[in-house]
Amino acid sequence: xxxxxxxxxxxxxxxxxxxxxxxxxxxxxxxxxxxxxxxxxxxxxxxxxxxxxxxxxxxxxxxxxxxxxxxxxxxxxxxxxxxxxxxxxxxxxxxxxxxxxxxxxxxxxxxxxxxxxxxxxxxxxxxxxxxxxxxxxxxxxxxxxxxxxxxxx
Numbered sequence: 001x002x003x004x005x006x007x008x009x010x011x012x013x014x015x016x017x018x019x020x021x022x023x024x025x026x027x028x029x030x031x032x033x034x035x036x037x038x039x040x041x042x043x044x045x046x047x048x049x050x051x052x053x054x055x056x057x058x059x060x061x062x063x064x065x066x067x068x069x070x071x072x073x074x075x076x077x078x079x080x081x082x083x084x085x086x087x088x089x090x091x092x093x094x095x096x097x098x099x100x101x102x103x104x105x106x107x108x109x110x111x112x113x114x115x116x117x118x119x120x121x122x123x124x125x126x127x128x129x130x131x132x133x134x135x136x137x138x139x140x141x142x143x144x145x146x147x148x149x150x151x152x153x
Contacts, residue, residue, distance in 0.1 A: 002097040005114055006090055012118045013086040014153045019125050020044055020078060022143035023132055029072060030135040040131055041072040043124050044082065050120060051085035054113075058092050058104040089117065 028041040038046060045067040052064050065081040067073055073081070096103035096110035103110045125147065132139050146153075 002094060005093050005097065005110065009086070009090055009093055009114060009117070011150050011153050012121060013082070013089075015147050015150075016044075016047065016082060016121055016125060017079065018147060018153065019128060019143065020075065020082070022140065022146075023128070024137050025075065027132045027135070027137035028075060030131055030137055032131050032134055039072055040128050041074075041078065042070070043128050043131075044078045045071065045073050047121055047124050048078070048081045048085050051082075051089055051117070054117075055085065055088045055092060058095075064088065 023040065028044075029039050031037055031039040048065070049067060052066060055064065064084050065077070067077075067081070092103060093110055093114065096113070101109040101111070103113050129139060129144070
């Protein structure tokens with residue numbers, strides 16, 4: 001069961017990276033907010049920061065990349081940070097499974113925590129794709145439909 005949970009996490013992460021890689025570079029600064037809400041780059045940074053926050057709660061060693069509030073990181077910075085936090089979440093899943101499914105300070109089973117992460121990131125991926133579309137940044141069919149090909153990602 002451990003490997004299946006890790007596989008689901010890794011697929012989710014690859015989808016997040018597919019979205020990041022598939023967007024035109026200029027789309028990273030796009031936002032629908034007129035009041036200073038997150039641009040696309042900051043939404044990806046938020047995904048990383050949520051992962052990192054849970055890792056800190058789980059007493060994961062420090063040293064992970066962090067972004068300042070309002071910072072719009074570059075694509076290479078985002079890729080590095082998201083890969084770091086994805087590795088950390090994989091380690092958390094493995095540790096929790098070795099501890100009867102207890103991930104630490106999350107008061108439910110590791111399967112529920114994984115569901116939380118996937119739901120959170122899917123929400124932001126949808127928001128990111130909608131922002132790109134509504135701000136005039138074309139998203140190709142491979143990205144639009146490819147994120148649903150979990151059996152091939």
